[in-house]
Amino acid sequence: MPEPLPEPLLSVENLFRRFGGIVATDNLSLEFAAGELHAIIGPNGAGKTTLISQLIGQLRPSGGSIRFAGEDITHLPAWRRSRLGLARSFQITSLLRDFTAADNVALAAQAREGHSFRFWGNARKEKPLRDAAQSALARVGLGHRAEALVSELSHGEQRELELAVALATRPQLLLLDEPMAGLGSTESARMVKLLAELRREVTIILVEHDMNAVFALADRITVLVYGRVIASGAPAAIRLNEEVKRAYLGDQHVVTRHG
Amino acid sequence: MIAWFNSRNVIAGLIVAGLLLLPVFSQATGNLFILTLFTRIVIFALAAVSLNLIMGYGGMMSFGHAAYLGIGGYAVGILAAEGIGSGFIQWPVALLASALFALVIGSLSLRTRGVYFIMITLAFAQMAYYVASGLSRYGGDDGLTIYKRSDFGSLINLSGRVQFYYLCLFCLLGGVYLVWRIVNSRFGMVVQGLRSNEQRMQAIGFPANRYKLVCFVIAGTMCGLAGALLANNTDFISPAVMYWTRSGDLMVMVILGGMGTLFGPVVGAIFYLVLEEFLSQVTEYWAMIMGPLLLLIVLFGRGGILGLVGRFARA
Numbered sequence: 287m288p289e290p291l292p293e294p295l296l297s298v299e300n301l302f303r304r305f306g307g308i309v310a311t312d313n314l315s316l317e318f319a320a321g322e323l324h325a326i327i328g329p330n331g332a333g334k335t336t337l338i339s340q341l342i343g344q345l346r347p348s349g350g351s352i353r354f355a356g357e358d359i360t361h362l363p364a365w366r367r368s369r370l371g372l373a374r375s376f377q378i379t380s381l382l383r384d385f386t387a388a389d390n391v392a393l394a395a396q397a398r399e400g401h402s403f404r405f406w407g408n409a410r411k412e413k414p415l416r417d418a419a420q421s422a423l424a425r426v427g428l429g430h431r432a433e434a435l436v437s438e439l440s441h442g443e444q445r446e447l448e449l450a451v452a453l454a455t456r457p458q459l460l461l462l463d464e465p466m467a468g469l470g471s472t473e474s475a476r477m478v479k480l481l482a483e484l485r486r487e488v489t490i491i492l493v494e495h496d497m498n499a500v501f502a503l504a505d506r507i508t509v510l511v512y513g514r515v516i517a518s519g520a521p522a523a524i525r526l527n528e529e530v531k532r533a534y535l536g537d538q539h540v541v542t543r544h545g
Numbered sequence: 546m547i548a549w550f551n552s553r554n555v556i557a558g559l560i561v562a563g564l565l566l567l568p569v570f571s572q573a574t575g576n577l578f579i580l581t582l583f584t585r586i587v588i589f590a591l592a593a594v595s596l597n598l599i600m601g602y603g604g605m606m607s608f609g610h611a612a613y614l615g616i617g618g619y620a621v622g623i624l625a626a627e628g629i630g631s632g633f634i635q636w637p638v639a640l641l642a643s644a645l646f647a648l649v650i651g652s653l654s655l656r657t658r659g660v661y662f663i664m665i666t667l668a669f670a671q672m673a674y675y676v677a678s679g680l681s682r683y684g685g686d687d688g689l690t691i692y693k694r695s696d697f698g699s700l701i702n703l704s705g706r707v708q709f710y711y712l713c714l715f716c717l718l719g720g721v722y723l724v725w726r727i728v729n730s731r732f733g734m735v736v737q738g739l740r741s742n743e744q745r746m747q748a749i750g751f752p753a754n755r756y757k758l759v760c761f762v763i764a765g766t767m768c769g770l771a772g773a774l775l776a777n778n779t780d781f782i783s784p785a786v787m788y789w790t791r792s793g794d795l796m797v798m799v800i801l802g803g804m805g806t807l808f809g810p811v812v813g814a815i816f817y818l819v820l821e822e823f824l825s826q827v828t829e830y831w832a833m834i835m836g837p838l839l840l841l842i843v844l845f846g847r848g849g850i851l852g853l854v855g856r857f858a859r860a
Contacts, residue, residue, distance in 0.1 A: 344744075363747070368750035393746075
């Protein structure tokens with residue numbers, strides 16, 4: 287385990303993103319400490335996915351800056367951020383469908399070993415890559431499915447594979463975008479158990495709609511509404527926060543009215 | 546694990562054996578025509594194999610691949626016309642020129658995706674076609690006759706029909722072997738990963754375009770070699786080899802044989818060119834028969850001829 291850094295692992299300063307007339311990220315400043323599991327919640331349209339996309343490098347901010355592990359990453363492309371140790375899982379499962387589970391993870395391990403301009407040796411026979419893949423798969427409970435094609439895996443297994451791929455890049459920070467999306471209750475419980483283990487090894491930012499999972503796992507919760515932080519603190523404090531209650535009640539109100 | 550002895554490997558083995566023995570058959574029966582036909586087929590198979598590397602494995606639908614046939618061919622033709630007859634100069638220049646062309650058009654067209662990529666590669670190839678048509682010093686539209694084949698000294702005599710055939714076959718098998726090594730290597734895994742899901746590959750730390758560009762250049766260079774062979778085979782080079790329909794022919798060969806399979810493009814090239822030869826003897830409207838036939842194979846044989854054979858073998 288690395289020494290905790292004196293400065294936050296990831297910090298966002300005055301981050302701003304506008305889509306036409308809509309401000310999706312409104313002058314946002316946030317800090318994520320090393321070793322924490324920091325959950326981000328908020329009603330639909332709060333700008334959670336927009337924030338994640340900017341952290342990961344898929345969307346350019348209109349203004350502000352992002353620092354990761356002491357480096358300004360605001361303008362780095364996604365693949366460079368990944369090399370620095372910023373890994374993500376996708377909200378909608380995004381895997382290499384015509385590859386096996388082991389291939390998916392082995393490629394992530396391969397990405398950590400510098401460039402891949404090696405044209406001769408058979409990559410599937412490289413033991414270090416295969417071992418790394420196997421151990422990441424075992425970590426998420428997919429050890430027995432290594433040789434299955436992604437298209438043959440169940441939805442729940444694919445969600446777990448997403449996590450294994452992210453882990454195989456040996457990240458300092460894991461950004462999980464709704465890992466529980468579409469899971470049944472048994473699968474959800476397994477995922478929560480898995481995340482509870484992982485949080486001891488790696489810093490995690492968790493965006494999730496499943497409030498039971500969030501409150502069970504998070505060290506700190508940040509609530510976003512209309513691209514702004516309305517509250518940030520320990521789960522107990524968030525639960526009692528009047529503004530948060532109002533935001534969620536308001537959202538529910540809208541949801542019921544529109545059916 | 547895939548068994549070594551499966552229908553695909555059997556077909557590959559039969560093809561290699563057949564191609565190796567073809568000159569023997571040709572000499573024994575006195576049928577020289579078949580050697581001429583298959584020399585051409587082997588050269589186009591090499592071009593199709595190179596296209597398959599980017600199209601089948603890399604997911605890059607290049608519609609301008611015939612440009613390299615012309616560039617490789619013109620490198621040989623122009624040098625020959627200027628009195629430089631040595632193959633040791635001509636061929637490296639052909640490969641280098643193709644690689645450079647691939648580097649330039651690749652770095653521009655790989656910024657686009659999908660249909661735009663198809664159109665921009667087509668546009669570049671057509672540009673090459675018109676540039677060649679404008680080379681009045683080297684025959685312009687009418688093309689350029691090559692009076693002497695590339696000279697490799699005592700190493701090999703390209704004017705010997707059998708020797709030249711074996712040289713072409715050696716290049717083809719070398720090309721297939723190279724593609725086989727590449728697609729199973731770390732580099733090949735990345736390229737195939739990019740075909741499958743580019744966003745995912747970027748998220749785990751791969752700069753997509755660099756890998757695609759290198760793959761694009763390798764394929765272009767390999768096709769440039771086919772161009773040098775083709776010019777020597779016909780003793781002639783003209784802009785027509787770069788015309789977009791030629792690029793289309795190469796795509797059809799790859800799709801017909803089986804995209805993303807090692808021997809698919811070879812099967813496709815043999816099937817397409819033999820059929821073309823045979824049908825054009827029967828009727829001058831041979832395309833009327835060829836068209837529907839291709840349609841049927843593509844519709845019912847997803848994965849091309851090799852896909853079809855694989856399914857029959859399993860049934």
